[in-house]
Amino acid sequence: MKRILALVLAVLMIAGCCAALSSCSKTTKTIKIGLSGPLTGGAAVYGQAVKNAAQMAVDEINAAGGLNGIPLELKALDDVHDSSKIATNYAELMDWGMQVSLGCVTSAPCLEFLKYAKDDSVFFLTPSASNDGVPNGENSYQMCFADGNQGKVAADYVNSLYTAGNLGKLGIFYKSDDNYSKGIYDQFVANLNSAIDEKVMSFTDANATDFTTQIGALAECDFIFMPIYYEPAAQFMIQGKDTIRDTAVYYGCDGFDGLEGQLGDDMDEIDQAISMLSHFNSKATEGKAKEFIDKYTAKHGTDTLNQFGAAAYDCIYALHKAMTELIAEGKEIDHKTDAADLCEMLKGKFNGGFTYSGATGSNMKWEGGFVNKGAIAYEIKARAAA
Amino acid sequence: MNFLSVLISGLGAGATYAIIAIGYTMVYGIAKMLNFAHGDIIMVGGYAMFVTLALVGHPVAAVAAAILAAVLVCVLMGVSVERFAYKPLRGASPLAVLITAIGVSYLLQSLAQIIFGSASKMLSGLQIAGHVMLGTLRINYVTLVTLAVTVVLMVALTLFIKYSKTGRAMVAVSEDRDAALLMGINTNAIIAITFAIGSALAAIAAYLMLAKGASLANTLGAMPGIKAFTAAVIGGIGSLPGAVLGGILLGVVESLSYSIPALAPFTDAVEFGILIVILLVKPAGLLGKARREKV
Numbered sequence: 318m319k320r321i322l323a324l325v326l327a328v329l330m331i332a333g334c335c336a337a338l339s340s341c342s343k344t345t346k347t348i349k350i351g352l353s354g355p356l357t358g359g360a361a362v363y364g365q366a367v368k369n370a371a372q373m374a375v376d377e378i379n380a381a382g383g384l385n386g387i388p389l390e391l392k393a394l395d396d397v398h399d400s401s402k403i404a405t406n407y408a409e410l411m412d413w414g415m416q417v418s419l420g421c422v423t424s425a426p427c428l429e430f431l432k433y434a435k436d437d438s439v440f441f442l443t444p445s446a447s448n449d450g451v452p453n454g455e456n457s458y459q460m461c462f463a464d465g466n467q468g469k470v471a472a473d474y475v476n477s478l479y480t481a482g483n484l485g486k487l488g489i490f491y492k493s494d495d496n497y498s499k500g501i502y503d504q505f506v507a508n509l510n511s512a513i514d515e516k517v518m519s520f521t522d523a524n525a526t527d528f529t530t531q532i533g534a535l536a537e538c539d540f541i542f543m544p545i546y547y548e549p550a551a552q553f554m555i556q557g558k559d560t561i562r563d564t565a566v567y568y569g570c571d572g573f574d575g576l577e578g579q580l581g582d583d584m585d586e587i588d589q590a591i592s593m594l595s596h597f598n599s600k601a602t603e604g605k606a607k608e609f610i611d612k613y614t615a616k617h618g619t620d621t622l623n624q625f626g627a628a629a630y631d632c633i634y635a636l637h638k639a640m641t642e643l644i645a646e647g648k649e650i651d652h653k654t655d656a657a658d659l660c661e662m663l664k665g666k667f668n669g670g671f672t673y674s675g676a677t678g679s680n681m682k683w684e685g686g687f688v689n690k691g692a693i694a695y696e697i698k699a700r701a702a703a
Numbered sequence: 704m705n706f707l708s709v710l711i712s713g714l715g716a717g718a719t720y721a722i723i724a725i726g727y728t729m730v731y732g733i734a735k736m737l738n739f740a741h742g743d744i745i746m747v748g749g750y751a752m753f754v755t756l757a758l759v760g761h762p763v764a765a766v767a768a769a770i771l772a773a774v775l776v777c778v779l780m781g782v783s784v785e786r787f788a789y790k791p792l793r794g795a796s797p798l799a800v801l802i803t804a805i806g807v808s809y810l811l812q813s814l815a816q817i818i819f820g821s822a823s824k825m826l827s828g829l830q831i832a833g834h835v836m837l838g839t840l841r842i843n844y845v846t847l848v849t850l851a852v853t854v855v856l857m858v859a860l861t862l863f864i865k866y867s868k869t870g871r872a873m874v875a876v877s878e879d880r881d882a883a884l885l886m887g888i889n890t891n892a893i894i895a896i897t898f899a900i901g902s903a904l905a906a907i908a909a910y911l912m913l914a915k916g917a918s919l920a921n922t923l924g925a926m927p928g929i930k931a932f933t934a935a936v937i938g939g940i941g942s943l944p945g946a947v948l949g950g951i952l953l954g955v956v957e958s959l960s961y962s963i964p965a966l967a968p969f970t971d972a973v974e975f976g977i978l979i980v981i982l983l984v985k986p987a988g989l990l991g992k993a994r995r996e997k998v
Contacts (some may be wrong), residue, residue, distance in 0.1 A: 357813070357816060357821070358922075359920070359922050361816065361821035362821045362822045362823075365821055493967060493968035494968060517964050518961070518964065518967065519961075519964070519967045519968055520961065520967070520970075521967075521968060521969075521970055521971050522926050522970075522971060525926070526912050526915065526917030526918075526923070526926075526927065527712075527715070527716045527719075527912075527915055527917065529712035529715060529716070529843065529846070529915070529958070530709055530712045530713070530957075530958045530961045530962050531961060533705070533708045533709065533712060533841075534962060548823050548918055548920070551825060551918060552825075552916060552917060552918050555825060555827070555830065555916040556915065556916035558832070559832060559833065559834060559843075560834070560841065560843075578822075579822075579823070579825060579918070580825060581825065581827075582827065583825055583827045586827070620820055620822045621821070621822065
């Protein structure tokens with residue numbers, strides 16, 4: 318009996334070795350793109366969207382011949398939207414041989430990622446980490462609007478409403494312990510016409526379920542600026558549908574994208590109007606945004622269709638376009654190119670008037686790492702007819 | 704902002720914490736363990752309601768069926784968690800049980816994410832809309848329902864524990880498990896019943912949270928669970944009225960803190976700060992009995 322067992326184990330061991338060897342020999346030459354994002358936990362919907370869309374872009378590019386014949390390869394690691402996981406994730410990506418990166422999906426982990434990537438000169442183009450501190454124009458670039466820019470654009474819009482006498486009473490509802498929300502809020506308030514008197518309410522808990530107190534305080538407002546993500550926003554709107562003025566307008570930033578899917582049929586029960594400032598319209602009916610939506614929903618459904626995914630899709634294509642142009646200019650980029658050398662080349666490209674058009678905007682340019690593109694003013698829902 | 708309306712929304716939030724805290728406190732009182740997976744039982748109840756709502760067509764019948772299904776699923780889940788995860792550790796060090804409970808919590812959250820996905824869901828079928836005006840004071844129906852349910856549950860539980868045979872057996876087990884065993888009480892059955900009651904309460908809490916318009920995600924019970932645990936400790940863990948008092952107190956403090964813009968960003972700190980202060984001043988909690996450790 319023991320002999321048979323020993324024999325079986327030996328066979329298994331040999332089989333294991335063979336498998337390991339064959340997987341080694343299978344490692345083909347690829348351009349390695351690393352990514353860290355919340356694939357599980359409270360922010361998983363964003364991480365999954367980025368991973369799905371980036372992988373989709375990689376597959377499409379590889380099907381069309383990759384980069385000068387070399388396929389791209391994406392590795393996405395889970396950071397649960399927790400900065401403390403970044404050191405390990407970064408090390409794992411570097412061990413794997415990451416040459417270029419999408420950085421992180423969310424802001425706080427991305428700031429941590431930047432510390433390491435800057436030391437090693439690893440180039441990254443983040444789809445969605447919108448904190449103002451992320452882009453530096455050296456190795457770190459954004460595909461999304463930086464928080465501070467959104468706050469300023471939103472404040473300009475509100476100021477123009479005020480000057481025209483269409484603002485009414487302004488309310489603000491934001492998440493005070495969140496880099497994204499606080500970043501927009503700070504810039505918004507700094508750029509707001511000082512004659513405007515605003516009522517500010519906030520929350521902190523990522524899993525907050527009860528906004529009764531905040532809704533009560535904002536009940537009399539006509540225009541409520543909400544620089545938060547769509548999940549708490551949907552909750553606020555549902556809970557406040559009877560309390561907030563029927564004629565009020567909810568106005569959010571790119572975090573509102575996905576709100577429709579979240580609210581579903583409940584959208585009809587909300588009398589208030591909803592609009593947002595964004596770079597991606599999840600119900601676009603034309604252009605590259607529409608192409609992306611069709612391809613994405615065919616593969617992954619609508620559950621995780623949002624601007625995070627669209628931006629990630631654009632990131633992969635933008636990197637591919639930049640590298641293709643570099644090769645055309647005579648630069649040598651392949652699977653052996655060192656991350657720091659590639660960073661130097663891409664930096665020159667992105668700072669030197671490189672343009673890209675995709676699902677989240679056309680004729681994008683980069684300046685100091687910040688993306689420069691037109692915002693889409695997008696009405697999610699008109700006010701219910703009285 | 705009207706102080707009274709802040710107070711009332713605080714009472715509403717607090718009542719939900721109280722119901723969850725009762726579950727924590729009962730299990731601690733009787734099984735002498737911190738069931739950190741209690742918050743996730745709430746989430747399980749939420750998904751049970753989500754599935755039932757999708758299956759039953761009639762809107763009113765669906766709500767009734769959803770609550771019933773949630774209670775059944777939660778009880779089943781609570782009792783099986785106890786049977787398969789905690790019972791084998793009876794007599795093991797409290798630390799081992801605690802770690803197991805945390806493990807169960809993560810297991811339930813991850814399973815829910817695998818089965819139902821990471822996107823959160825709105826269950827409008829369960830929401831209680833509408834309000835009543837008292838002068839200028841506006842009270843949502845859902846707040847009234849929450850408060851009424853909490854009071855009824857607390858009275859019913861107190862009567863059950865005081866006067867029913869099972870209830871008194873629970874008190875006996877909580878006082879001295881070995882002595883209760885010698886007196887012929889089936890302590891394992893009593894502990895299972897305690898988990899069943901606690902889990903049924905978690906299902907009710909899930910309903911009240913969703914009725915208020917909370918969106919359903921696999922983290923639904925995480926923060927309320929921790930807040931309710933804090934409430935149970937503030938009130939004196941092991942004490943039923945203490946859990947209710949702690950829950951209400953925490954809800955009101957939370958609401959007050961949110962209503963003051965300068966303080967709002969620090970609401971969680973204020974809540975957990977109160978816990979620290981109370982533990983320093985009265986280590987057994989507000990209504991807890993200070994017990995001398997037998998050496």
